[in-house]
Each structure stands twice: as C-alpha cells, then as structure tokens.
Amino acid sequence: MIEFIPLFMFLAVCLVLMFGYPVAYSLAGTALLFAGGGILTGYFDPSFLTALPNRVFGTITNTTLIAVPLFVMMGIMLEKSRVAEELLGNMAALFGQLRGGLAISVVIVGALLAASTGIVGATVVTMGLMSLPTMLKRGYDPALATGVICATGTLGQIIPPSIALVLLGDILSTAYQQAQLSMGIFNPKIVSVGDLFIGALVPGLILVLLYILYILVYVKLKPEAAPIAEDQEIPPLSKIMAGLIPPVLLIVAVLGSILVGAATPTEAAGVGALGATLLAALKGELNIARLQEVGKSTLQVTSMVFMILLGAAVFSLVFRGFGGEDTIHHFLQQMPGGVIGATAIVMLVIFLLGFILDFIEITFVVVPIVGPILLAMGVDPIWLGIMIAINLQTSFLTPPFGFALFYLRGVAPSTVKTSDIYRGVIPFVFIQLLLLAIIAQWPVLVTGLPAMLK
Structure with a gap:
C-alpha cells in the first residue's frame, strides 16, 4: 500500500x-496533509520534516x-521602454516585399526579445498588441x-x-550532486547555469530557423494566408540600425560576458538589468513612475517564483x-531499453503534464x-537540462492550459476565435517536438559548444 502513496500524492496535487x-x-x-495522515497511520516518519528549515534557508x-x-527586471524594463515596438516596425518594413x-x-x-528578456508572457503580450x-x-x-506570435513568445x-x-540549472545541479554521491563520488561536480546557457544557443537558433522554414513553406503552399504588402516602403538603413543596435548590444553584453568567462550568470543578470535601465533612459522612457511600475512587476514575479520554490521543497521532502x-527509481530501471527507455518515458510524462501544469510546477516537482x-x-546533465527546457516550452502552447494561449487571448481582438489560436499553435508544437528528436539523435548540438569553450 505504501508504494502507491507517492502516486496518490502526485495525482492529488495535479487535481488541486x-x-x-x-x-x-x-x-x-497537499504535502502536509499527506504527511499528517501518514504520521497518524504510521506510514510517515515525522523526522523527515526536520530537514525543512535547512531547505528553506538554502533556497x-x-x-x-x-x-x-x-x-525579470531586465525584461520588464525593455518591455516598458518600447524597444520592441521600434524594432518590429523596422523589421516589418524590411521584409514587407516578401x-x-x-x-x-x-x-x-x-528571438531578439527572448535573448534580451526571457519572459514569455511579456513577449507574447507585446507582440500580440x-x-x-x-x-x-x-x-x-x-x-x-496567432500561431506565429504564441510560438515566438515561447522562445x-x-x-x-x-x-x-x-x-533548471539550480535544480539539476542539486540532482547531479545527489547522483554522484549515490555512485560513491564524494567530491561532486555541479551543473552551472552558464553551461546550460551555452548549451541552449545552438538548439535555440535551430528552432528559430525551423519556425522561419515552416512559415516559408506554409505561405508557398497557401499564398492567400499571407498577402504581400505592396505599398510597404523600406526604411533607410540608418533607421533600421538605430532600432537594432541597442538590443543587440545588450544581448552581447549579457551573453558575451558569460561566454568569455568574464561574469557568472548572476553577475551578467546585473549587467542586463543595468543595461536595460540605461536603454530606457536614453530613449527618454525612464522616470520615477516607470521605475515604480517595473519594481512592482519584478517583485510580483519574483515572489511567485520563490513561493513556488518553497512549496515544492515541502512537496519533494514529503x-x-x-x-x-x-x-x-525502481520503475525507471525496469523500463525496456535501459537509459534510453527511461529518458523517453520521462520526456513523455513531462510533455503530457504540460497539458495541465505550468513549466515552473513541472520544474520544481518532477x-x-x-x-x-x-x-x-x-x-x-547539460543535454538533459536542454531536453527538459524544450519539452517544457511546449507546455506554453498545448491546450487547454497553455499560458501563451491565455496571454494572446487576453489581447487579441474579438474577431479572432479561440479555435483559430488553438489551430495555429499545433504545427509549432510539432516543430518543438521535432527539435527534441533532432537533439536526441545528435546530442553534440547541445554538448559540443560547452565542451569547446571549456
């Protein structure tokens, strides 16, 4: 009976x-309710809960x-400073005859917004508006x-x-240390967030190219779906560069400092937040009201993430x-195909959970x-982290609880049906699954660049 309690506990959380x-x-x-019931029935040792204060403090x-x-602050500041609006207008004019x-x-x-903000909701809403x-x-x-906007937002x-x-880097680092200790390695290595960032560069670029390839094929087969703007004037190069250079410089400052080893991801995040603030100041979009707005939004998002972290710590402990x-562990070891079969079933479970749970919940629980x-x-560990990240990316697009769908539905005009949004994102879900298959077949696409830079 006791071996089924963790399963019931997981199902109970999904239901709640x-x-x-x-x-x-x-x-x-949910975890504390099960722990209380377990203590009363003798199935749960209350001494497990004594580790909770250390876990909370460590988090x-x-x-x-x-x-x-x-x-988060960097992304919100860029959103409020209208950098994306200027950039999109110039790019749209540049590609208008295609x-x-x-x-x-x-x-x-x-993609440029993703590389300078990293916030799905902000990107989808901004691009949607x-x-x-x-x-x-x-x-x-x-x-x-709608499919292009939702899928692009998840980049x-x-x-x-x-x-x-x-x-993911923080959780996988802990998991990697546990795995090494279980194998008798008492000086365990860690998984750095910087390694995950570097490992994600090539898959991210491949995904952008797959999106563009799909659009070109789609409009070739169905030209009426994307008419050419005959009256579109191409803006001067100076205007295009003026809108393109600031976000690109910010991306180079953040990612470049990590790639060359000049800064940790945490330090680079500080550079990004400062750089976004300076960009807003240069555009004349920085004032006390804007700072208060950005600070409040940053506090809300950060508080949500850390509260979920603490809740997940209680859940995993129980x-x-x-x-x-x-x-x-026993179930995965008994899977046919060994490590390949075990990895495949984990990826399938994460994909299916994406239909009903948010990426943060899956990250902190599963x-x-x-x-x-x-x-x-x-x-x-780097390959596994990127595989999970791409898999979790599909959770933003899969109905009924895909958050990108909700974000766009909130800003889309009433003439756009919800069924149109659902119909539009399905091909992009398959594109993301195709990328998973490509990386599974050629892991060097993820592991090659981190190994080369080391």
Missing part, C-alpha cells in the same frame, strides 16, 4: 491545481537564484498570425538568458519520506524526482 488553487499553497498544503540564500529578479515577411519579422524580433492587428489588417490567416524558454534555464524516489535517477544512469 486543476481546480485553480495557487501553486505554492497547493504543493505545500533563500542561493546566490544563483539572484539572477531571477535581475533578469510573402510571409511580416510573420518572419515577428519571429526574428521575438503590436503585430497581430497589423497582420490581420493585411489579410493574414488568423491561425497563422524565451530556450534562448538564453532564460529564467527557466536559471531554475514525497521522499513516503519512498517516492525509490519507487520512481525534475528533482527524476533528475538524480537519470543522471545516476549516465545521462549528460
């Missing part, structure tokens, strides 16, 4: 979350996680327009600096107390459970 209760309180509350004092509020050019410009600008009305006015198929999950990679980790097991079986 589907009812719409706050994630942090759902994780911690709050973790220097790696300082990057979260800094990257069929599907506006959609391609959305992908390119979205700026580009969707223009695309619809020019006669674009609503499914193509912030995989293109560094990504908050998802910061969180889950282990019921022997859940041993149960999962990864600490399966991470140590897969890493102990010999899986490369």
